[in-house]
Amino acid sequence: xxxxxxxxxxxxxGPVWGSNPxxxxxxxxxxxxxxxxxxxxxxxxxxSMTFVISFSSMIISLMRNIMPRNIRIIVELxxxxxxxxxxxEFLRAYFYDMSRQLSVFVGLIITNCIILGRAEAFAxxxxxxxxFIDGIGNGIGYGSVLIIVAFFRELLGxxxxxxxxVIPESFYAAGYEDMGFMLLAPAAFIIIGLLVWxxxxxxEDKPDS
Amino acid sequence: MFESVRSILFAxxxxxxxxxxxxxxxxxxxxxxxxxxxxxxxxxxLKAVGLGDxxxxxxxxxxxxLYSKHIISIQVDNSGNSITExxxxxxxxxxxxxxxxxKGNVIEGYIIPINSKGLWGDIEGYLALKNDGATISGFTxxxxxxxxxxxxxxxxxxxxxxxxxxxxxxxxxxxVSVAVAKGKAAERISPEQRINYVDGxxxxxxxxxxxxxxxxxxxxxYEPVSVTFRNKKKYCLINKSVPWCKYEPxxx
Numbered sequence: 001x002x003x004x005x006x007x008x009x010x011x012x013x014g015p016v017w018g019s020n021p022x023x024x025x026x027x028x029x030x031x032x033x034x035x036x037x038x039x040x041x042x043x044x045x046x047x048s049m050t051f052v053i054s055f056s057s058m059i060i061s062l063m064r065n066i067m068p069r070n071i072r073i074i075v076e077l078x079x080x081x082x083x084x085x086x087x088x089e090f091l092r093a094y095f096y097d098m099s100r101q102l103s104v105f106v107g108l109i110i111t112n113c114i115i116l117g118r119a120e121a122f123a124x125x126x127x128x129x130x131x132f133i134d135g136i137g138n139g140i141g142y143g144s145v146l147i148i149v150a151f152f153r154e155l156l157g158x159x160x161x162x163x164x165x166v167i168p169e170s171f172y173a174a175g176y177e178d179m180g181f182m183l184l185a186p187a188a189f190i191i192i193g194l195l196v197w198x199x200x201x202x203x204e205d206k207p208d209s
Numbered sequence: 210m211f212e213s214v215r216s217i218l219f220a221x222x223x224x225x226x227x228x229x230x231x232x233x234x235x236x237x238x239x240x241x242x243x244x245x246x247x248x249x250x251x252x253x254x255l256k257a258v259g260l261g262d263x264x265x266x267x268x269x270x271x272x273x274x275l276y277s278k279h280i281i282s283i284q285v286d287n288s289g290n291s292i293t294e295x296x297x298x299x300x301x302x303x304x305x306x307x308x309x310x311x312k313g314n315v316i317e318g319y320i321i322p323i324n325s326k327g328l329w330g331d332i333e334g335y336l337a338l339k340n341d342g343a344t345i346s347g348f349t350x351x352x353x354x355x356x357x358x359x360x361x362x363x364x365x366x367x368x369x370x371x372x373x374x375x376x377x378x379x380x381x382x383x384x385v386s387v388a389v390a391k392g393k394a395a396e397r398i399s400p401e402q403r404i405n406y407v408d409g410x411x412x413x414x415x416x417x418x419x420x421x422x423x424x425x426x427x428x429x430x431y432e433p434v435s436v437t438f439r440n441k442k443k444y445c446l447i448n449k450s451v452p453w454c455k456y457e458p459x460x461x
Contacts, residue, residue, distance in 0.1 A: 064390055068216040082227040086234045093238035096245035 011134050018203070021114040022145040023196045027036050028114045028187030032146055033188040039162050041101050042150035046143020048087045048106055053115050053142075054135030056080045061123040061131035076119045084109045085086070094159040114138055149191045228343035244269075250351055251276040255345040257320050258310045259373075276364075281309040288433050307434060309335065318346055319438065321431050325423020328415045330354030332363065332423065336387075338377070343437030345387060348372035360416030371407040377428055377435065379405065384432055386425040391418035 021027045035045040059079050060067075067075055088106045091099035099106065109115065118138055123131040154160050156179045159167035167176065181187050249267045270315055283291050284304040291307075323334045326435050332384035334350040350364045362368050372387070379385045385405050390397050394406040408416040428435070 033234070039364050055367065066219070070218050071220055074220070077419055078223055078227050082231055089234045089238050089242070092245065093241040096242075096249060100249075 008119065008130075008133055011130060012140070014135040015137040016144065017132070017141075018198075020141045020145065020199070021117075021138055022192065023199050025114075025117075027117060028112045028142055031108060031112060032142075032149060033185045034105050035102060035148040036146055036188050037157065037183055038101075038160075039147065039154050040149045041098065042146040043143070044091070044095065044098050045102060046139065046146050047110070047180060048091070048102075049109060049114075049142050050136060050139025052080065052083045052087055052109050053118060053139050054132050056115055057118055057123040057131040057135035058128045060085075060096065060119045061126060061128040064124050072124070073116075076116060080115050080119070081110050083177065093149050114142060145192070145195065148195065149188055152191050153182045153187055157187070170188050241435075243402075247315050248272050251280070253349040253351040254280055254308055254320055254335050257335040257349045258318060279310055279312065281311060283307050285434055292382075305434075306392060307431070308335075316340055319434065321427060321434075323348075323423060325427070326419045327353055328360055328413075328419060329356070330440060332416075332420060336372070336424070336428075338435065338438070340438055342435040343376045343378040343382070345372045345375045345377065348377050349425050355413065355416050359410065360413040362410045362413065363416060363420065368407075368410060375407060376404045378439075382439070384428070384435070386421075386428045388421040388424065391417065 015021060019025060022029060022032055031045065035041045056076075056079050060076055063075065084107065087109070088099070091102070091106060118131075118134060120129075122134045126134070151161075154162075155166070159165060159178050167178075214289070230248060252267060252272050255272065258279070260275055260279060274412060283306075285291050285307050293364055296385055306322055308322075308325050309316050310318045310320060318337055318339045320335050320337045324334050325332045325334075330353065332350060332355070334348060336345060337347040338344065339346050350369070353361065353363060355361045375387050377387050380401055388406050390406040390409045392407050392411065392442040394403055398406045
């Protein structure tokens, strides 16, 4: 029991910290640049991603023993693509404005290398429940980086937190200006770079990582 | 042999399952999506005339309420006369959709649906003009396929705000349409023409060019309507028997 608990813990904590898909493996950076101007879009993107990656991993893991090896990439892609389209349709029906803001990037989850990477590296050789948990872990790892980046970009770029003005008017009166650069894609590169640096600096002390 | 038959069978089953799921999701959610798109259109029309700027309070019911209170949708023929639905069915010529913005008993302006080519696909939006038939009171984009971050900026308010107060006529009152400048209008365009130009988006010159062309074509088509407003004829675009629709020029 204890062993199983620690295994599940390891599967979740790995992608969140030690092998984070964005800050350690450098995967899925493209979408991380695009949707992190606001916290709201980053959160929705993180959730969509977590949904797609956990269910695709689970479904692929369920099929891993009956799946013909020679068409396995096609099968994996069809599963991922179907889930992405369902997510997209759902967002368009229930969160229309959000889906407009995310525009093509929900559709582009299909091409996010994290998902296919996890399918190949983990789901094909592990039972469904572990694959599902691995998907959730990767989704959290991806989403948390998005949220951290979006937090700084929204705060510094437009002085807001979840769309609510948090920088007081008196600051602007005193000559403070929003950093327009934070709204552009290169700003996300810089913040991700700083995050990677920070993470490497912190985990150097730990011999196990 | 057995291996490839198995692969084909597996692929077939997967296709059927995925296809079924997608078809179910698509048809199941279609109703809501259509309603969202309709509400979004109404919201864009309202935004074009400057109603409902406060996005947070714009729930679907508020939008529908505002829309039914302020916007009248009509059809006009090539010469700018309004026609009823039964007439438009008989009429062989093209009819143009037009939205009127009424405030109390006065028609404050009119909204023209803009259908323009874009760099990657069509751009759909609404251009609102004041009842002087020349001054733009707002522009919104509700559908486009331009590059996000470059041409896609046309859906941002900083770009759309530039249209407010611009004119579709020159100093002499002749129709010239409105155009997107290459770069900043203040630097590129002579002072007397600036009233017809809005600032372009850097990195999206082509989108601007397509939009300029689209404006010219659509506004030329609607020119008879604009002329009606410009001449301040006591003319009603809908039905002369309805009292509020008798168009009265502003009294000063």
